[in-house]
Amino acid sequence: KAGVTQTPRYLIKTRGQQVTLSCSPISGHRSVSWYQQTPGQGLQFLFEYFSETQRNKGNFPGRFSGRQFSNSRSEMNVSTLELGDSALYLCASSITEGYDNEQFFGPGTRLTVL
């Protein structure tokens, strides 16, 4: 069974631009969560999607948004990029919603904002 895949793996953008990251969950998994990881803040929860609906959201500004498609694939968008958005963005999938289920992480997308 293929694991969680994220594309692209690496991305370089400049301040003010926008970026879209993609996540394909494990087949059969319907919940996708997104996280930001930085050396200073560690791992922080961005949002969770289940059945194309955002069911949980972390404390990030509105520049961070996401969506989920009917095939459970998810995209995350960051608009008006800032230097502080440089981070590893991780996606995790689980069979269903909520955090009692095991989450499987992808390898992440490394975003660098110049």
Next chain:
Amino acid sequence: KNQVEQSPQSLIILEGKNCTLQCNYTVSPFSNLRWYKQDTGRGPVSLTIMTFSENTKSNGRYTATLDADTKQSSLHITASQLSDSASYICVVTTSYDKVIFGPGTSLSVIP
């Protein structure tokens, strides 16, 4: 304030030795606690997940304990291997599905 603390921040041990990592939390209402292993440049991998009623859970050479009364958890690694070198992250989830991550403990296992 919901918070998860981990100690030590970093640790160096000799191959074959045992070690214990600590996690203290002030999260309420508690739902579950997980330990993750994250190799450099990779996504975290789940080691254990424990709910309120569980106080010990093992996964191979990894054994996690949970004391819900004192709000403490530990991860014990037995007979360490070079491949155990990684960051170990404690994550606590509230009943409202709020996820709080600890800062992680960086473990280096040397020959």
